[in-house]
Amino acid sequence: MQIMINNLSVRLGMRTVVDDVRIDVPDGALLAVIGPNGSGKTTLLRAIYGAVRPVAGSISIGGQDLASVPARRAARLRAVVPQFQHADVGLSAHTVVGTGRHSHVGWWTHEQEADRDAVQTALRQTGAEELAPRAFSTLSGGERQRILLARALAQQAATLLLDEPTNHLDPRAQLDLLALVASLPMTRIAVLHDLDQALAHADLAAVLHQGRLVACGPPAEVLTNDLTTAVFGVRSAVIMHPLTQRPHLVTAPVVRTDMGPPDPT
């Protein structure tokens, strides 16, 4: 389903953290939201899944305005792999994945065959079957991330939102997780820190800077040296990756031309 973010603004306290952002994500696309720390990426994503309320603008998924959709119905429209989690719970990983079925099970009924199948399928997709019986709190960061992704997949929502899904993962786990996310058929929005990950996997890249959308388009067109210098304060170049023979974005510090001796601080 198509996700439309229409002139969205979010204020936290007195600060406008997301400022008049407008993005259309076409059906089936993977949008990478990138930007430096504090640029409003996570807040934008949290506004899309309803954890913070925007002060202006709207979000619609498949033409349905999320502001007028009840919580349970919204959970069928978007699943989320959030960044914040209380890992210190006594639940098994399997039960954690099972919470993804919350919107499918009526409060008066029990889990049905379809719910069990959805959980099993999600665990298989994320390669987390052997983690299921373990206590969630005993899992490593990467294992937890797989379980949270499985939870989101078990939700069987029309779209998927991910907040820095590769955080705290080792290199292998990062590659595996991104490959899996990239292979999913639904519309996805992922907040990413790594510019090369955006270049390699995303169909679209939206660049936030101080809450404003400064560029949005195919990553190869958006991620120019001028943009990374202006927004991230790093120079960048796209080279051919010697192992994969694919474009690879590398970064380097900005060369300072305005001074003599380097700043001691």
Next chain:
Amino acid sequence: MPHTPTPFEPVRTRAPLGLWIGALGIGLGLVAVLGVCVGSVFIAVPEVWDVLAARTQGRVNSPVLNDTIIWEYRIPRVIAAITVGAGLTVSGVALQGLVRNPLADPYIVGVSSGASLGAVLIMVLGSGALLGLPTSAGAFLGAIGVLALVFLFAQQRGAFADSRLVLAGVAIGYVATAATSFIQLQARPGQLSGILFWSLGSVAGARWDALAIPVAVILACVAWLATKGRTLNALSLGDDAAVAVGVHLRSARLMLLIIAALCTAVTVALAGGVGFVGLIVPHAARMLVGADHRRLLPVAALLGAVFVVLIDLVARTIGSPQEFPLTIFTALIGGPFFLALMRRQRAV
């Protein structure tokens, strides 16, 4: 990597839920019978049976003394203990899930302090000075009054942050406790032991006519919470994780808070301030069946009921004919038991 088909339930071997509920149900039946038979006078099961059989036929069995002890005192008392145990425990489960703090208990939202203030006001000033209200009504009104204040201060645009809830509850609780102490010092010496007894909790005064409302409220709360196990599970992973799967955060938290406060208020009105149960029994139940609230809620409610019936039995037999308040023994017996359970848990 060995691949075995994963069953739906976690493989970690836990006894099936039905087994726990069955065992605790039988246990509750046994301690309830014990609670009816044992006391300052021992009355054997056949005689208890005669009293009950006579009562169900609308008669009063002779000897009348047995009937009075069994029907007027011990049965209401055991029912009160069951109600208090289940109510406080379930309230603790709801609050611990709500604020995601293992130290949360029914008293952390200040409700019990408010109840004490209301009850002590009536005890000291005399019922006549306050519209002829009984002590339990004073306790209930005090509890609800404090709850309203905590709501007022803890909410921000209709939403509750857990830290504000706890802070507002503790602060208002302290204010109520200070007021209670002030009033207590105005009390006549003769009133003091009554106040102390009440504030440490007891089901000795339970009578049939005082039971209807608490039993109905606790039953309704337990039944409602039993359907909310999945929501509590989702909440335990954090607010964002709960919103993600479709929990309406504001209404879920408000309902949990109201349920927990209501359970505590009716419990305190019925039996005074019984401590320790709402804090520790939920954790003990977690050690038995795990943190999945769908399993935890029924088991915790039964375990709390068994626990308080047993504690009441100890409180009235250990120095018979003298009675002791419940809180002395909930901690004195429950504490070491809980610590032992915790040790064993770690060894596994």
